[in-house]
Amino acid sequence: MTKYVISGGKPLHGEVEISGAKNAAVAILPAALLVDGVCRIENVPNISDVTMILGIMRDLGANVRMINQTTVELDCSHVYKQNVPYELARQIRASYYLIGALLGRFGRAEVPPPGGCDLGVRPIDQHLKGFSAMGAEIQVENGFIYAASPTGRLHGAQIYLDVVSVGATMNILLAAALADGLTIIENAAKEPHIVDLANFLNSMGADIMGAGTDVIKVRGVEKLRGGFYSIIPDQIEAGTYMTAVAAAGGEVRINNVIPKHLDCITAKLVEMGVEIQEDGDALIVRRSGKLTSTNVKTMPYPGFPTDMQPQIAAVLCLAEGTSILNEGVWDNRYRYADEFRRMGANIQVNGKVAVIEGVHALTGAPVCACDLRAGAAMIVAGLAANGITEIDQVYHIERGYEGIVEKLAKLGADIHEEAIPEEDWRSGNSVG
Numbered sequence: 001m002t003k004y005v006i007s008g009g010k011p012l013h014g015e016v017e018i019s020g021a022k023n024a025a026v027a028i029l030p031a032a033l034l035v036d037g038v039c040r041i042e043n044v045p046n047i048s049d050v051t052m053i054l055g056i057m058r059d060l061g062a063n064v065r066m067i068n069q070t071t072v073e074l075d076c077s078h079v080y081k082q083n084v085p086y087e088l089a090r091q092i093r094a095s096y097y098l099i100g101a102l103l104g105r106f107g108r109a110e111v112p113p114p115g116g117c118d119l120g121v122r123p124i125d126q127h128l129k130g131f132s133a134m135g136a137e138i139q140v141e142n143g144f145i146y147a148a149s150p151t152g153r154l155h156g157a158q159i160y161l162d163v164v165s166v167g168a169t170m171n172i173l174l175a176a177a178l179a180d181g182l183t184i185i186e187n188a189a190k191e192p193h194i195v196d197l198a199n200f201l202n203s204m205g206a207d208i209m210g211a212g213t214d215v216i217k218v219r220g221v222e223k224l225r226g227g228f229y230s231i232i233p234d235q236i237e238a239g240t241y242m243t244a245v246a247a248a249g250g251e252v253r254i255n256n257v258i259p260k261h262l263d264c265i266t267a268k269l270v271e272m273g274v275e276i277q278e279d280g281d282a283l284i285v286r287r288s289g290k291l292t293s294t295n296v297k298t299m300p301y302p303g304f305p306t307d308m309q310p311q312i313a314a315v316l317c318l319a320e321g322t323s324i325l326n327e328g329v330w331d332n333r334y335r336y337a338d339e340f341r342r343m344g345a346n347i348q349v350n351g352k353v354a355v356i357e358g359v360h361a362l363t364g365a366p367v368c369a370c371d372l373r374a375g376a377a378m379i380v381a382g383l384a385a386n387g388i389t390e391i392d393q394v395y396h397i398e399r400g401y402e403g404i405v406e407k408l409a410k411l412g413a414d415i416h417e418e419a420i421p422e423e424d425w426r427s428g429n430s431v432g
């Protein structure tokens with residue numbers, strides 16, 4: 001077990017490279033199960049969620065070859081299993097994509113309900129509704145989801161999602177790519193990773209139209225062929241570095257981004273007094289003056305992303321005046337508020353709303369990364385705080401951020417990773 005130790009209060013300067021998108025990679029890698037032939041996938045982020053997905057695929061019989069740290073070749077022609085072990089599936093949210101991919105390829109799947117960050121109730125009823133409409137029979141028994149089509153193949157269907165769900169949209173896309181006939185997904189999610197998954201599948205021979213709008217049409221094809229694909233840059237990783245500069249001050253060039261994907265984050269930071277300049281596939285983020293308060297409501301894309309809510313909260317804690325945060329996607333995404341209070345923040349939470357009174361400065365403290373983005377927010381706060389912040393349970397952060405300690409250290413942050421002595425984490429003496 002390790003912790004991150006930050007000595008805060010130093011502005012950030014220099015350039016940072018953004019890695020491939022976690023939430024695209026964790027769907028595109030399982031999508032290779034649908035492909036007849038070898039897929040070479042580039043710009044794969046080197047994060048633990050990807051390691052887990054690749055572990056599951058190896059367990060199913062896929063041939064997984066790392067060409068370098070961010071390029072992987074997958075050959076799924078010898079996959080022989082359709083059941084995902086409980087211990088592997090429970091560690092990540094994205095294991096739910098194995099249901100759509102295995103159903104699409106073999107007409108059957110046995111997958112435990114997924115894990116992922118604890119953000120309140122995280123149902124997958126809309127995924128299962130979609131698979132049922134496509135001819136799969138679904139049973140949930142003994143901690144597993146059993147899904148199978150009696151004919152061995154799914155058929156197209158018209159599916160209206162009752163809620164805008166990223167996971168259900170992507171999972172139905174996976175199931176529909178090889179199904180018999182036309183599938184129409186209505187009220188689909190529009191996140192950049194949905195477009196990326198559709199682009200990947202189309203480049204392998206699928207027939208998908210409308211990804212990025214709320215109606216997606218998938219005409220099933222007989223087979224998909226192998227090829228090359230490069231994953232889009234991570235919108236949330238880029239946004240996290242933007243908030244780090246906003247909180248700590250300084251000037252950083254954030255390379256390898258799609259600025260359009262960041263408009264929702266840019267707009268809020270500009271309202272708060274941060275200067276942001278677009279330069280091709282880079283953003284230059286500068287903050288020297290005071291931050292001013294603003295209100296933020298999270299929503300499905302193109303709204304402000306819920307996965308940036310804790311990080312923007314860290315900046316709002318330092319903004320002059322009162323800010324109101326409204327979480328529009330998850331029931332319980334403020335578990336980090338107690339940790340911020342340890343650092344001197346003034347944040348009151350009532351249900352899905354948080355009221356933040358900006359303080360002049362935060363102070364370093366021992367805090368806990370209670371989930372992935374909460375952990376990222378602790379880093380953002382720690383970079384701005386006076387004194388030492390020690391962040392525990394950093395394995396949550398490593399699910400989604402490639403080399404975050406090294407990237408920040410290169411920007412001049414005083415941050416390092418330190419082992420927690422075994423007797424401390426066994427006795428619960430470490431924070432969190």
Ligand SMILES: CC(=O)N[C@H]1[C@@H](OP(=O)(O)OP(=O)(O)OC[C@H]2O[C@@H](n3ccc(=O)[nH]c3=O)[C@H](O)[C@@H]2O)O[C@H](CO)[C@@H](O)[C@@H]1O
Binds near residue numbers: 124166306329
């Ligand atoms: C691996 C991955 O990509 N995770 C992301 C994905 O999670 P995930 O795919 O789990 O999130 P969804 O978009 O499905 O969830 C959005 C909302 O719909 C509800 N819902 C969802 C599915 C369903 O069957 N029934 C239902 O009621 C959820 O409770 C939630 O309130 O999108 C979220 C919203 O952008 C992000 O926070 C996560 O980082």
Ligand SMILES: C=C(OP(=O)(O)O)C(=O)O
Binds near residue numbers: 023094117372400
């Ligand atoms: C909530 C997140 O991830 P997951 O859905 O994988 O838990 C996230 O990326 O912020």
